[in-house]
Amino acid sequence: MRFTKAASIAALAMLSTPAIADTIELGPRPYYLIDQMAEGPLKEKLEACIGLPLKKTDFSIGHRGAPLQFPEHTVESYKAAALMGAGIMECDVTFTKDKELVCRHAQNDLHTTTDILATDLASKCTKGFSPADGSTKASAECRASDLTLAEFKTLNGKMDAADRSAKTVEAYMDGTAGWRTDLYATTGTLMTHAKSIALFKDLGVKFTPELKSPSVDMPFDGFSQEDYAQKLIDEYKAAGIPASDVFPQSFNLDDVLYWIENEPEFGKQAVYLDGRRDLNPSDPSTFSPSMAELKAMGVNYIAPPLWVLVTLDEGEITASAYARAANEAGLNLITWTLERSGPLTTGGGWYFQTVKDAIDGDGKVYEVVDVLAQDAGVVGLFSDWPATTTFYASCMGLK
Incomplete structure (x- = not known):
């Protein structure tokens, strides 16, 4: 399995699911990003990896599949992400009128x-x-x-x-952003959560379902928040999926604590998605609960947006106080979302807000990824185009 400049995502429709599980093909984007980088040791290292064997990696997480170019949470998007070497795949989980779980953001x-x-x-x-x-x-x-x-x-x-x-x-x-594409949007096969489990199992990837906050009042027709959180786990148990392959997520800390208490094998890998708006990533005194308190509650994984984990020090991108506090508390860091901002010529928008003064083009993508992995200690990175993160992880020997 080798990296080539020739894009082969178009071959997706011709591959069976087992064939995708055994194949990695990244297409031209990682090469393009490396070509845009400023000269230096990191660029030299990445260039030296072009053409070397690739591997599927848990560092590379398919955010809703591969929605930079494929309709999110569809069979087609998930298969594309698997073909690009994502080792973990996300199904955002919500429910229908008859309380069946489906994949929607x-x-x-x-x-x-x-x-x-x-x-x-x-x-x-x-x-x-x-x-x-x-x-x-x-x-x-x-x-x-x-x-x-x-x-x-x-x-x-x-x-x-x-x-x-x-x-x-x-x-x-008809509002697709100019830097995305409708080329692969003629077919978008929607998924139930249970069907996503079966597909991901066939693709040979791990699972990171996110329990989404309901838009309806809970309980919904007798369906409580606890019922909702439990049903998500029950569908993995019914499919015979080992808890060690599942990383359930929620922005609601109570959901995470429910899993820790009621499904401890799954709860030990539950991911607290940190969306606290009043938190200052440069000031640990604003972290409430603190990193140590979260760890004492049984939380082992925490996942803020990527801008929370990086900052500028004399113009150089480096890890934030938030990242260092999480590491000191023994929390595993996951972050989101790479390649969701479009071209980075204007600073990268919301996802890069703490380092925007250093973001002047797409060549900065791998600089940020390198800081996240090597300085902030991130163990998994959500991306809208997993080829980028797969290439980096393969090059650097990450799991």
Whole structure:
């Protein structure tokens, strides 16, 4: 298995699932990013790895699959991520009207991630399409909980986007960012959580399901938050998946603590997604609960956005106080999300906000990845295009 400049993702449809599990093909993007780098030891190291054998790696986590170019949370997106060597795959988990678990980034995103507005099921949406009018932006809200599982499965996945200036449904649905593509969006096969488990098992990857916050009030028709958290775990147990292969995630610390208490084998690898808005990553005194307190609760994995883990020191990118505090407390760090910002010529936006003054182009991607891995001690990195992280991990000998 070797890295070549020739892209082979187009071969995806011709490969069976077992063939993908045994194949790694990265395409041209890692090479392109290396070519954009400033001269120096890191670039020389990465260049020296071009053409060397590749390996599947747990450092490379497929964020919703490979949504830089494929509709997220679809069979096609997941297969693409596996082909690029992602060792762990994410299914964001929510539920339908009949309380069946499905893979969607949010319970209320069907209007931007599927073709529901162009189908008869649009009439079942919480809020139908409303066109832009003057200063009022176009809007809609369609929830998985608006549909039964049978209805959900009739939808087609599309790139996550909407044109808020649209006057028509067709224009609203046609909002894909210029740096993404609709080339592979003609087919987007939606997934139940159980089907994702079966697919990931066949692809030979590990699992990191995220329990999404419901848009509906809980309990929902008698379905409590605890029922929801338990059902996620039960579907892995029913499929015979060992707990050591599963990294359940939630932004809700109570979900993580529920797993730690009630499903300890799964709970030991539960990931607390740290989205605290009042936290200053340069000041550990703002961390409440603190890293040590989280560890004492039984939390072993914590996952903030990548900007929380990096900072600038005299213009150089380095690990933040948050990263160092997590390491000192013995917490494993995972972070999100690489390649979700588009071209980095204007500083990288939200994901790179703490180092924006040093981000002047795509050549900085691997500098940030290197700091995350070598300085911050990150053990896993979510990416919208796992080829980038797979190449780095293979080159550096990461697991």
